[in-house]
Amino acid sequence: MSLAKVKSSTVIGVNAHFIEVEVDVSSGLPSFTIVGLPDTAVQEAKERVRAAIRNTGFEFPIGRITVNLAPADIRKEGPAFDLPIAVGILVATGAIHLTEEMAGAVYVGELSLDGKLRPVTGVMPTALDLRSAEHPLLVVPWNNYCEAAMVDDVEVFPCRNLHEVAALVNGHYLPERPVVDTASDEDSLVGEDFSDVKGQDAAKRAMEIAAAGGHNILMIGPPGSGKTMLARRIPGILPPMNQSEALEVTRIYSVRGLLADNSSLINKRSFRSPHHTISNVALIGGGSYPLPGEVSLAHNGVLFLDELPEFKRDVLEVLRQPLEEGTVTIGRVAGTISYPAQFMLVAAMNPCKCGYYGDHTRNCVCTPAQISQYLNRISGPLLDRIDMHIEMPRISEEQLMGRPDGEPSRVIRERVCWARSLQQERYSGRKFHCNAKMDSRSVRKYCQMDKEGSALLSRAMKTLGLSARAYDRILKVARTIADLDSKDGLEATHIAEAVQYRTLDRRYWI
Ligand SMILES: Nc1ncnc2c1ncn2[C@@H]1O[C@H](COP(=O)(O)OP(=O)(O)O)[C@@H](O)[C@H]1O
Ligand SMILES: [Mg+2]
Ligand SMILES: [Zn+2]
Secondary structure: EEEEEEEEEEEEEOOEEEEEEEEEEEOOOEEEEEEEOOOHHHHHHHHHHHHHHHHOOOOOOOOOEEEEEOEEEEEOOHHHHHHHHHHHHHHHHOOOOHHHHHHEEOOOOEEEEEEEEEEOOHHHHHHHHHHOOOOOOOEEEEHHHHHHHOOOOOOEEEEEEEEHHHHHOOOOOOOOOOOOOOOOOOHHHHHOOOOOOOOOOEEEHHHHHHHHHHHEEEOOOOOOOOHHHHHHHHHHHHHOOOOHHHHHHHHHHHOOOOOOOOOOOOOOOEEOOOOOOHHHHHEEEEEOOEOOOOOHOOOOOOEEOHHHHHOOOOOOHHHHHHHHHOOOEEEEEEEEEEEOOEEEEEEOOOOOOOOOOOOOOOOOOOOOOHHHHHOOOOOOHOOOOOOEEOOOOOOHHHHOOOOOOOOOHHHHHHHHHHHHHHHHHHHOOOOOHHHHOOOOOHHHHHHOHHHHHHHHHHHHHHHOOOOOOHHHHHHHHHHHHHHHHHOOEEHHHHHHHHHHHHHHHHHOOO
């Protein structure tokens, strides 16, 4: 009977923190104490570890068992410590012997009462952050293998149960590996294609601009005009994610436990479409056992808010930080946690309560007062963070019956990539890398208009009564239009088109 030390890990936010599990078994009145875990989790871990050790055919020691999870100041939650605690007890009682090599490994996994290992969340961040270790070895539940194996330079040992872990530690392990399916071809990156969308050329053009500059966009149109259809196709025209973007996203899904058993790195941009009844915690993340929310699941992808006026008004309060900073910070008793949340906001709404204001086939039954009341439900400050608003009328019956005639997403994506590459170069070394994120000083610097453009914009400001805040938004969007056009300076046509994307300033907003 003696002291054993086993390494483990816990994930806070999306980063791994390595934990040392110390187990002391000594003679005395039987007791089992775990320090360093929250109350309820301790109780449950004890029962699982005790049953798993017995049901694997080992003896559970009769005596004083003390488990310490160090360092004490790191918050530890979740069932992933079952495995290192069980291994620690078996080593301390001499049932198994840790070789020097396996003493350096990190162990994570939940035990079931019969000794099977259940998958846990956050394995991928653990593997990623283990890369800098001297001997990066990781022992994980079988069903977490693919997640861990995405990370190069870490040796991963998948085990089905405590029995296999014991064999591994003792040097009798057959290094069997699940098959990893890493097939990914370019077409699978696209999914639903823009070529399915008939007509709607203006809306498609607006989507291309939004994607090219990273602009948030709002679509206004009656039911059935294809708003959802278009939104779902935006991830497919964004540039493919690079390796580090894909790793960031995969980390988040790992922490949420959303990676499929046999998954590989997520290389498709997310499309998240939370319902308007969603709670603030589910949207933004947090909770008593904190998890990333929808805004983080949309990281590097699209957050689609359908029926925008139906969302609670305070949704802006919640979205403000991610929209401005690209992260969310969640305050807790034990310190703050932050999750990445850099997404493109795509929103949709009907023009009025009944949905048919301005429609050519059905009459709107709303009064003017009702219409403006409906529009006023979106708070000004939220609207203020949306660069582009467009109207989407329904396409005609004939058009809908006709053949799809649109450009495929692949072709649109090429133009988007080109425009993005110009921005990347222009903003290299800066905090932002797309037009939508320019601060107002950069707008002055990079959005120089020619004479004609400048005259046109001041005319538009006056005649359309555009607000000062619309001014910068128009310039940013015009910058993107000029990039798509491969022009350095902003010309009148670029400005004129950008003004078109301020529908709400021009028509409804009061
Ligand atoms: N421009 C279009 N091209 C092809 N199909 C369309 C188009 N607009 C609408 N549809 C059809 O109508 C359905 C409803 O569109 P949807 O995107 O749900 O509309 P909305 O979200 O504006 O209510 C789509 O699934 C699609 O089948
Ligand atoms: Mg819809
Ligand atoms: Zn109406």
